[in-house]
Amino acid sequence: MEKIGIIVDSGCDVPQDIIKKYDNIEVVPLRTIINNKEYDEGTFSEEFLFEHLDEKITTSLPKPENVKLAIENMIEKGYNKIITLNISKNLSGTYNLFKMISEGIMKGNNEIEIANIDTLNISIGSALIVYKAVQYIEDGKNFNEIIKLIQEDIKNATVFYVVPTLKYLARGGRIGKVSAMLGQIMNIKPIISVNDEGIYYTVSKIRGFNRSVEALYNEILKYIGNNKFVAGVVISGNGEKVKKMQEILISKLKSFSNSIEVFKGKVSSTLSVHTGPDLIGIGVLRLNNGG
Incomplete structure (x- = not known):
């Protein structure tokens, strides 16, 4: 009998509700380097991150030994089939790292099969793909x-998010410094998404945070159409305004008759490094197969 496990990187932002519910998910932490000191995702608080956000800070792939250990732990638990799911390889080298280590493990064990999948997405957009994967396992579907x-x-999965400042996107080279400066002066709050190739692009540039969030919500409605869907609303930081917006958006999405489930979550520190606090994002997976 096939016993199938799922391994993901922490950039997929799988909500804790899902991780707690399923015992066949393992999360490998990405790394944040703050003032030349290295931290695994989950070993420091969000408050600590934001305290040091304007200092020397970068992000990095998981430690190779942590990826190897996660796979070996799955095998020890009896999982002979493993699916790894990663954030877009066009945004991070994490997928390639998982693939390289998986191939090395399979060479030494013919009984183990590992499928490495690039979600072509990030954050809650990736998380919803992970969620459906564990449901397929629970439903008894086979590996292939x-x-x-x-x-x-x-x-059929996407993510849209609004960032309140362009400062950190510019610092990470994800947006030009001149564009960022002009955007800040004009109070531009862009809506950012990931295209079919898993690359960031700007959906629209809107003045004012509230108007941008409203436009983000409308983009999500257009994407959903009449399909059944699962969704997730994520934020960074603990600002009262952004927390209230998160609750409102969750309530709105839950109210639709074609809504199956709506998750609440926080974005990883590795994403927050490049966006800063008070990001708000919505991920959606359309269920064309009926859910």
Whole structure:
């Protein structure tokens, strides 16, 4: 009998509700380097991150030994089939790292099969693909069938988010410094998404945070159409305004008759480094197969 496990990187931002519910998910932490000191995701608080956000700070791939250990732990628990799901390889080298280590493990063990999948997404957009994958396992679908279903889900998942400042995107080279400066002067709050190739792009540039969040919500409605869907609303930081917006958006999405489930979450520190506090994002997975 196939026993199938799921391993993801922490940039997928899988909500704690999902991680706690399923015992066949393992999360490998990405790293944040603050003033030349290295931290795994989850070993420091969000408050600590934001205290040091304007200092020397970068992000990095998981430690190779942590990826190897996660796979070996799955195998020890009896999982002979493993699916790894990662944030877009066009945004991070994490997928390639997982693939390289997986291939090395499979060479030494013919009984183990590992499928490495690039979600072509990030954060809650990736998390919803992970969520459906564990549901397929729970439903008793076989390994190859699940891989095919995941590939279809990837085509039907997206994420949109609004960042309150362009400062950190500019610092990380994700937006030009001149564009960022002009955007700040004009109070531009862009809506950012990931395209079919898993690359960031700007959906629209809108003045004012509230108007940008409203436009983000409308983009999500257009994407959903009449399809059944699962969704997630994520934020960074603990600002009262952004927390209230998160609750309002969750309530709105839950109110639709075609809504199956709506998750609440926080973004990883590795994303927050490049966006700063008070980000708000919505991920959606359309369920064309009926859910």
